[in-house]
Amino acid sequence: MNIPNIKKVELHLHLDGSISLDLVKKLSNLPIEEIKKQMIAKEKCNDLKDYLTHFDLPISIMQTKENLKLVALDLIKQLKKDNVIYAEVRFAPIFHTKQGLSIEEVVTTINEVFNQEQDIKLNLILCMMRGTKPKDNAEIIYLAKKYLNKGVCAIDLAGDEINYPLELYKDLFKKADELNIPFTIHAGETSNSKEIKKAIQFNAKRIGHGIKAIDDDEVLNIIKEKQILLEICPTSNIQTNAVDKIQNHPVYKLYQQGILLNINTDNRTVSNTTLNKEYKLLQDTFKFTTADFIKMNKWAIEKSFLNDQEKEKISKLLTKF
Numbered sequence: 001m002n003i004p005n006i007k008k009v010e011l012h013l014h015l016d017g018s019i020s021l022d023l024v025k026k027l028s029n030l031p032i033e034e035i036k037k038q039m040i041a042k043e044k045c046n047d048l049k050d051y052l053t054h055f056d057l058p059i060s061i062m063q064t065k066e067n068l069k070l071v072a073l074d075l076i077k078q079l080k081k082d083n084v085i086y087a088e089v090r091f092a093p094i095f096h097t098k099q100g101l102s103i104e105e106v107v108t109t110i111n112e113v114f115n116q117e118q119d120i121k122l123n124l125i126l127c128m129m130r131g132t133k134p135k136d137n138a139e140i141i142y143l144a145k146k147y148l149n150k151g152v153c154a155i156d157l158a159g160d161e162i163n164y165p166l167e168l169y170k171d172l173f174k175k176a177d178e179l180n181i182p183f184t185i186h187a188g189e190t191s192n193s194k195e196i197k198k199a200i201q202f203n204a205k206r207i208g209h210g211i212k213a214i215d216d217d218e219v220l221n222i223i224k225e226k227q228i229l230l231e232i233c234p235t236s237n238i239q240t241n242a243v244d245k246i247q248n249h250p251v252y253k254l255y256q257q258g259i260l261l262n263i264n265t266d267n268r269t270v271s272n273t274t275l276n277k278e279y280k281l282l283q284d285t286f287k288f289t290t291a292d293f294i295k296m297n298k299w300a301i302e303k304s305f306l307n308d309q310e311k312e313k314i315s316k317l318l319t320k321f
């Protein structure tokens with residue numbers, strides 16, 4: 001199997017966790033060893049909260065329009081190396097307002113770069129954050145509505161799942177649903193299957209990670225029945241200790257049970273990975289084939305937040321080498 005040749009779709013990818021080390025070096029002037037120490041998470045962190053500390057450095061340099069543009073271009077370069085043809089890139093605009101940019105300026109700056117890209121189709125998912133002010137999260141909903149189908153395709157909720165359960169965000173998702181903004185929610189990564197069930201009750205169309213569904217037949221049945229796609233990020237799950245080792249990752253069991261899923265990096269730099277590496281890891285561990293990966297990419301397009309016409313166009317490209 002020639003993994004780099006497989007045309008790919010990536011749906012779960014954080015912009016701030018994916019800035020290349022070279023660009024961080026250029027923008028921070030820190031020595032490379034120091035950057036690696038601050039930004040690359042250990043192969044095994046204590047927990048998700050520990051993993052999330054590695055975002056401080058990239059966020060500190062993503063505070064001006066110039067730098068945001070460079071970060072967006074840097075990501076596009078990485079996606080090309082992985083042969084990604086469609087990506088939904090997520091980030092939390094509120095983290096990039098420390099030097100005076102408004103959340104709208106943050107979004108339009110990245111959007112502008114993504115819109116100019118010819119070879120890869122790109123959309124933004126705007127993240128609300130667990131633990132930030134309700135007002136800040138509400139603003140993300142209104143911003144997503146304003147730019148929906150104009151570079152923004154959905155919203156998400158990210159951050160510390162354990163200390164900020166989903167129930168706290170019920171009203172926000174109700175509002176998003178009323179405004180017809182689609183969403184995916186990080187759930188059942190380090191929390192439990194009940195959080196996945198709740199996310200689906202809120203009307204999430206996809207689940208970020210969702211791997212804890214494997215513990216709960218009722219939740220698996222709901223996922224199957226509603227055709228919810230799980231955005232799987234294998235290496236990241238090991239690092240956050242959501243799974244102890246790759247051999248025990250539920251991705252193969254979920255796949256065998258007919259659960260819709262796709263493969264993602266989560267954070268290219270924090271997790272020290274690429275999409276090619278993630279595919280190789282799964283091929284080596286579980287013997288996934290090219291046909292399996294093509295099938296997952298087709299599901300990813302089907303459950304992407306593109307319109308039907310765009311889905312059809314990109315889906316046709318997935319089987320061509």
Ligand SMILES: [Zn+2]
Binds near residue numbers: 012014158186208266
């Ligand atoms: Zn994530």
